[in-house]
Amino acid sequence: MPAKVLINGYGSIGKRVADAVSMQDDMEVIGVTKTKPDFEARLAVEKGYKLFVAIPDKERVKLFEDAGIPVEGTILDVIEDVDIVVDGAPKKIGKENLENIYKPHKVKAILQGGEKAKDVEDNFNALWSYDRCYGKDYIRVVSCNTTGLCRSLYAINSVADIKKARVVLVRRAADPNDDKRGPVNAITPNPVTVPSHHGPDVVSVVPEFEGKILTSAVIVPTTLMHQHTLMVEVDGNFSRDDVLEAINKTPRIITVKADEGFTSTAKIIEYGRDLGRLRYDINELVVWEESVNVLENEIFLMQAVHQESIVIPENIDCIRAMLQMEEDNFKSIEKTNKAMGIQ
Amino acid sequence: MPAKVLINGYGSIGKRVADAVSMQDDMEVIGVTKTKPDFEARLAVEKGYKLFVAIPDKERVKLFEDAGIPVEGTILDVIEDVDIVVDGAPKKIGKENLENIYKPHKVKAILQGGEKAKDVEDNFNALWSYDRCYGKDYIRVVSCNTTGLCRSLYAINSVADIKKARVVLVRRAADPNDDKRGPVNAITPNPVTVPSHHGPDVVSVVPEFEGKILTSAVIVPTTLMHQHTLMVEVDGNFSRDDVLEAINKTPRIITVKADEGFTSTAKIIEYGRDLGRLRYDINELVVWEESVNVLENEIFLMQAVHQESIVIPENIDCIRAMLQMEEDNFKSIEKTNKAMGIQ
Amino acid sequence: MPAKVLINGYGSIGKRVADAVSMQDDMEVIGVTKTKPDFEARLAVEKGYKLFVAIPDKERVKLFEDAGIPVEGTILDVIEDVDIVVDGAPKKIGKENLENIYKPHKVKAILQGGEKAKDVEDNFNALWSYDRCYGKDYIRVVSCNTTGLCRSLYAINSVADIKKARVVLVRRAADPNDDKRGPVNAITPNPVTVPSHHGPDVVSVVPEFEGKILTSAVIVPTTLMHQHTLMVEVDGNFSRDDVLEAINKTPRIITVKADEGFTSTAKIIEYGRDLGRLRYDINELVVWEESVNVLENEIFLMQAVHQESIVIPENIDCIRAMLQMEEDNFKSIEKTNKAMGIQ
Amino acid sequence: MPAKVLINGYGSIGKRVADAVSMQDDMEVIGVTKTKPDFEARLAVEKGYKLFVAIPDKERVKLFEDAGIPVEGTILDVIEDVDIVVDGAPKKIGKENLENIYKPHKVKAILQGGEKAKDVEDNFNALWSYDRCYGKDYIRVVSCNTTGLCRSLYAINSVADIKKARVVLVRRAADPNDDKRGPVNAITPNPVTVPSHHGPDVVSVVPEFEGKILTSAVIVPTTLMHQHTLMVEVDGNFSRDDVLEAINKTPRIITVKADEGFTSTAKIIEYGRDLGRLRYDINELVVWEESVNVLENEIFLMQAVHQESIVIPENIDCIRAMLQMEEDNFKSIEKTNKAMGIQ
Numbered sequence A, B, C, D: 001m002p003a004k005v006l007i008n009g010y011g012s013i014g015k016r017v018a019d020a021v022s023m024q025d026d027m028e029v030i031g032v033t034k035t036k037p038d039f040e041a042r043l044a045v046e047k048g049y050k051l052f053v054a055i056p057d058k059e060r061v062k063l064f065e066d067a068g069i070p071v072e073g074t075i076l077d078v079i080e081d082v083d084i085v086v087d088g089a090p091k092k093i094g095k096e097n098l099e100n101i102y103k104p105h106k107v108k109a110i111l112q113g114g115e116k117a118k119d120v121e122d123n124f125n126a127l128w129s130y131d132r133c134y135g136k137d138y139i140r141v142v143s144c145n146t147t148g149l150c151r152s153l154y155a156i157n158s159v160a161d162i163k164k165a166r167v168v169l170v171r172r173a174a175d176p177n178d179d180k181r182g183p184v185n186a187i188t189p190n191p192v193t194v195p196s197h198h199g200p201d202v203v204s205v206v207p208e209f210e211g212k213i214l215t216s217a218v219i220v221p222t223t224l225m226h227q228h229t230l231m232v233e234v235d236g237n238f239s240r241d242d243v244l245e246a247i248n249k250t251p252r253i254i255t256v257k258a259d260e261g262f263t264s265t266a267k268i269i270e271y272g273r274d275l276g277r278l279r280y281d282i283n284e285l286v287v288w289e290e291s292v293n294v295l296e297n298e299i300f301l302m303q304a305v306h307q308e309s310i311v312i313p314e315n316i317d318c319i320r321a322m323l324q325m326e327e328d329n330f331k332s333i334e335k336t337n338k339a340m341g342i343q
């Protein structure tokens, strides 16, 4: 019988996880929740998802009824029927949901990258910590930036010993559907301290990188993707070709060439559109081939992260691990990828 | 036998027309052309389109071969096998192609909105000038902005006599895949003269609007959609509901509510993504329901135009008209819409 | 003895009013207030302004002391020494200050455009309502957009009878120093209803325009200036030259030519920078000369509004009117302009 | 007698150099050149600069006359009267001017950062290469990014031995007055190869850094400033305070605190405006105090570069060096700073 999954918070991440779960043959969406009766709620119902109100409160339910969007009840009407909840609530709310709903109702739960590492049992990336999360109850799928770094560092780690990775993250200011957040015309150090918290976030997944990942981050006025420059000091004997091969062999990474027209994140998104990807999602980490370089035991590369979708297949694998549906992480990765059309 | 269509210039418009032609049962893509062997060219081949080089020149062909992208020859190797060419070349090049290639080879051709009204036999919009273009040889499908205006003015015209329409167009600066054009932070009157040329462009489709459409336009730093405010003085006896009904009855217009979350063009695009539209295309003109208003014989409304895709179904209907494949414009519109999933 | 002015809320508007008051010979800044000890507070002190804490609360004062920024006390320590307060607090707070501080302490006060017309005795524009505000106690200087419209409509009104003005406002999303507000990539109807509240705001200054000003507004991702297109139906006998002459004769309007390089709001701001204006402020409404046009009893034009500074000279004149320092509005305008270097 | 300086190319850099030269007591502007009769040309004349046409061609001169902007002739009418030319022409044109005009007329010339290191005798930064450029004929003042890096590396170098500096540059897409260039919504690796050419450009000034400066760069949609993250491995015995002190002691660097409101480049520019700087120029490199950090022999910091103005004082010092007006670079720096109000 397929695993029963509830998506609590059908927003940018939640709706994608719902669709990705639906594409798998070993799990199904039991319901999705929304707080407001907006067009996303209406589309959820039109897609055939059972809609529940995320906040168990009569007035809230009435809002949906008044808007003509039928709901099946509130989260409390479904929570005990599910095998696992994928939380897609905004930053900090995930932890509240964990304490107030998931734990009291003894339901397994996946939180997202907006939550803190310390509030869960462990931190998930399909390449690195699948085994550690196997059978666990409360796990966080790390953020889009961290997921991207975990993938490229996995590739690099497979050809050389990582001594110190220095990374600068240039982050998109807002998601494409967010018409409130800025800045319109500024570069914002975020955080203004260096190194930033992004290194320790990688370490929450890969403890052996403790002290080895130094990151710095800024926010810039774009919506499409994050961009990272990596400068990674390594030990070992290998060539640029070895690095490229390792990148190409690592699941969920693709390479593109500026020379073939991939001059910016805008072109990568155009590619996602042309491929016919749902919502143009690029679940793969994208590495610019020309940027890959090796100089005196240091590996250089530039990568782009489609923030809205990179963590989606990770959520699927995380479900399989937590529900002990598949022991081998690479088998889960392959299964997920195949179902979702990921390279 | 399906009509044989060549797409000359597989760019933003060209690739969409190719895909739209492929979705019809009465026409097929005989080939598409590209000038550069970039990722769009590679994808065209992967999609199964026969690729030709747009510029009939050996070195150009060699570029493609060197890039490992197989081509079937140049445009001259296919031009005489086709029933009609849809030109998708950049502004001003369409006219050159008309004079240098299509006319000499006696092949029917559709030019796009970047070309001038005077360089073709007539100007196409499926609602307004299908009959006039029936059987003609050289026709221009009018621009995205003009197409949008033609649709809403058609709706308004169906309930009231248009005396004077005043329109301000707030235009997107660049397409989403264009990483060269700005401005980054400015509002640019374009043109700086008022009224702008957009009114006369509508008149090229609807001659009876001569002197009745006064437009003004600015460019702003966004990539997603154009936005128009219409203030239309009319004669007649009707209510706001009549206008809304007319809008809803007109093909290729949809209405959205800010109240349901459609607060900006960003949300409309999110809707296109959530609907699973290919490349998130919103071929329909989008009218904000709350903006529709009637005050003392004047109709007000705000609309959004997805510049990359609004003209695509028009190109399909234009093919049918020019090749005399269907006499009734509404039948063609319906056939196109159904094949493309347009409302 | 110069009039004693307190600036309550030393933000974008407040700091400019403070500097403008300092440039006049008949008024002086008695103090300015801040809520947070940031760099603007430090600069205020370095400029020689007496700094008070806007919120009369000991902990708040301590924040300033801890930051090493000396304050003279709180607003309550100075409020009774002043002849008039210019409120520069954020939207809605001005009204609260009026009710909680200015009225109880019986001090005259000017509120800004973020407040509502109905919460004050009258609404100020130096050209239109100086006399009405003469000697009054609680007056609102209307918003940047409304001030801009009042000026161009004054010019137009001087050559022709305004029957109906249709205006579309393309508004900057955030001020240049605002790194929080978006959108990054969207056009937002604001409000989504048409006509918008901007027409009635003009009417709050010029009651005879009741029903004659129809406006619509969108927000776009730029920080520099607002832009308006005006289409004004008029009665009268006049030429384009008459309109241009009226514009040029009206104080606080300048004209620029796209042909001379003023292709966008970015170039207008560059002009303010090159002129050596403090903070590059363009207190004048800016009209594009090429946009001015007359067609069949309708006047067309495009204008740009530097939102941060256009209302500053109006605040100065409003002080003079409310404190009965000068009976003739044009004398006050001229005095203000001369002191501030405004054309 | 003051040194006679011609500014060839009165654009973003040229007009600032002209104003900076005018502020010095030991040099004067003999003339400035423009190619087009736009508002910048008109302002140059209004400021009292003698205007020459940059392109010695009668029709070009006529353009200015027709626009009513008086010129004193062409560059050829003034070139032999000057002691030195500061070239402010666009990228690549500087080199053409060097070969076609300056060398044939045997006049000393300063080129800007858009030109190549190899096309001049040496590369100038006031802290590092003043002596090397002393008395030379053809010198390039390095680019805004390189100038910024030279300054912070100078500070770091004064407390510790630089072993390897890794820098990621986040570059503004276009200058504020540029309404043509994009991207509107993308991050563009530029160049896509890592390391980028910015490291070697620093080496052109400081040869001992050969192989020690590894850089990577992207372009983002903002106009205000560039931003850099530096991660510098060093040898030596020092504390964070030593680094901060060195930064504060180095001329033409200022530090700001996010905690005091400097949360982004937008706030830094607001500071320049509030300070009353001409055109709001921040000639100093700006370092975020909170970002300065020392961890295991590695120094971290974030800095912002006001691209339009950082090189201006360098041009002044370069004039003094090339014309042998002052032997001691620090004396020249101090003199320039004092005249320009730079910290």
Ligand SMILES: NC(=O)c1ccc[n+]([C@@H]2O[C@H](COP(=O)([O-])OP(=O)(O)OC[C@H]3O[C@@H](n4cnc5c(N)ncnc54)[C@H](O)[C@@H]3O)[C@@H](O)[C@H]2O)c1
Pocket (backbone or CB within 6 Å): A008, A009, A010, A011, A012, A013, A014, A033, A034, A035, A036, A054, A055, A088, A089, A090, A091, A092, A093, A094, A097, A112, A113, A114, A115, A142, A143, A144, A175, A307, A308, A311
């Ligand atoms: N968007 C991204 O780029 C991205 C990438 C990776 C991780 N994340 C993380 O994913 C999480 C969700 O982010 P998002 O971007 O999808 O946010 P979002 O704002 O798009 O969606 C959040 C959804 O949660 C709902 N919600 C609000 N309160 C709720 C509650 N109390 N209970 C349940 N649902 C509630 C909202 O209605 C909305 O549908 C955050 O932790 C975020 O940090 C986001």
Ligand SMILES: NC(=O)c1ccc[n+]([C@@H]2O[C@H](COP(=O)([O-])OP(=O)(O)OC[C@H]3O[C@@H](n4cnc5c(N)ncnc54)[C@H](O)[C@@H]3O)[C@@H](O)[C@H]2O)c1
Pocket (backbone or CB within 6 Å): B008, B009, B010, B011, B012, B013, B014, B033, B034, B035, B036, B054, B055, B088, B089, B090, B091, B092, B093, B094, B097, B112, B113, B114, B115, B142, B143, B144, B175, B307, B308, B311
């Ligand atoms: N993009 C829009 O928003 C939009 C909307 C409506 C109409 N249009 C019009 O459609 C036309 C095409 O615009 P686009 O946005 O698709 O441009 P585009 O730049 O995306 O694509 C143009 C394509 O034409 C190819 N090309 C270049 N030279 C050519 C030649 N000599 N012969 C054939 N092909 C050549 C290019 O390689 C490219 O693939 C223009 O007239 C434009 O004004 C564009």
Ligand SMILES: NC(=O)c1ccc[n+]([C@@H]2O[C@H](COP(=O)([O-])OP(=O)(O)OC[C@H]3O[C@@H](n4cnc5c(N)ncnc54)[C@H](O)[C@@H]3O)[C@@H](O)[C@H]2O)c1
Pocket (backbone or CB within 6 Å): C008, C009, C010, C011, C012, C013, C014, C033, C034, C035, C036, C054, C055, C088, C089, C090, C091, C092, C093, C094, C097, C112, C113, C114, C115, C142, C143, C144, C175, C307, C308, C311
């Ligand atoms: N910025 C513009 O473009 C613009 C143009 C015209 C009118 N206005 C209007 O001017 C007013 C001020 O806007 P702004 O842009 O200067 O805002 P701002 O945010 O730049 O400045 C507001 C200032 O008020 C201070 N403040 C906060 N709470 C306060 C309180 N309780 N009492 C006193 N001061 C307080 C803040 O510390 C800040 O210094 C608003 O009504 C706004 O609508 C703004």
Ligand SMILES: NC(=O)c1ccc[n+]([C@@H]2O[C@H](COP(=O)([O-])OP(=O)(O)OC[C@H]3O[C@@H](n4cnc5c(N)ncnc54)[C@H](O)[C@@H]3O)[C@@H](O)[C@H]2O)c1
Pocket (backbone or CB within 6 Å): D008, D009, D010, D011, D012, D013, D014, D033, D034, D035, D036, D054, D055, D088, D089, D090, D091, D092, D093, D094, D097, D112, D113, D114, D115, D142, D143, D144, D175, D307, D308, D311
């Ligand atoms: N703008 C910056 O951020 C910046 C910073 C540092 C260095 N630079 C460098 O400074 C140089 C000038 O850049 P800018 O930004 O001032 O450019 P700009 O485009 O603002 O100005 C260039 C000026 O040169 C004039 N010009 C054009 N052709 C000319 C010719 N043949 N001879 C003389 N003048 C001519 C133009 O009319 C214009 O006034 C470039 O090398 C650039 O790389 C620019």
